Amino acid sequence: MARTPINPSLYNRCVHRSRVSTLLIDVPLDQVPKSVAFWSAALGIRPQPVTGEDQFTSLPGAVAGLTTAIQGVDDAPRYHLDFETDDLDAEASRLIGLGAIERSRWLDCRILQVPGGHLVCVIPVHSEPAEFVRAARVWP
């Protein structure tokens, strides 16, 4: 998803912030067209391609409060959540300290498997910076 540049002066560098920002509907590549057709009709939303990131199809307004998109993957279907953060290393370390295991990295994303077995990605902030600062939790 498109990243919004961040003004570092907005943040107190002694802490970091995070929040659940994004719901991804991960779909096997050959199922993407029928998945996009279903979700857009089921939710009454016009799907939008994401410029420069062809694997994503955005579903704007699908779920109140969450960026929602379909992602074509070379894997089984699943949902996953993204945690957006202003400090990838600190947030990944925090979640690993709570029992998550880092499974892989992809571009700026850290892909973690959390206790209970679910996948979570830690990603750079992609919300509007002021909205992120307003809504995110602050971690020491």
Add this chain to the structure above:
Amino acid sequence: MARTPINPSLYNRCVHRSRVSTLLIDVPLDQVPKSVAFWSAALGIRPQPVTGEDQFTSLPGAVAGLTTAIQGVDDAPRYHLDFETDDLDAEASRLIGLGAIERSRWLDCRILQVPGGHLVCVIPVHSEPAEFVRAARVWP
């Protein structure tokens, strides 16, 4: 999750409404304690048992705009979404008409597998009725 009684006079019976209301973090039963511990610490939320529905642990405020809970299941870990609706039959039929397959029923819930492979449950309205009417989509 607790159900709020609905005043039928709020609804136009010629149509029905639905919206994505709930994110369930389904966890194998023996993993529930560690999953609850992780998610509550990761999100900074005090988990709350759900009276009369021991399989659920609510995570109030976890995700803006979505009811969020951990559910113990006799199955693999996964996330799933609930569509709340004022007409279960009409909403299930609508989604089936879009390609979903009904996999099972559990109490008032219809468990559907949608195109692309994801699970969705269709459930009775559990939000406050006025909030539901405000936020839900109307379907003919």
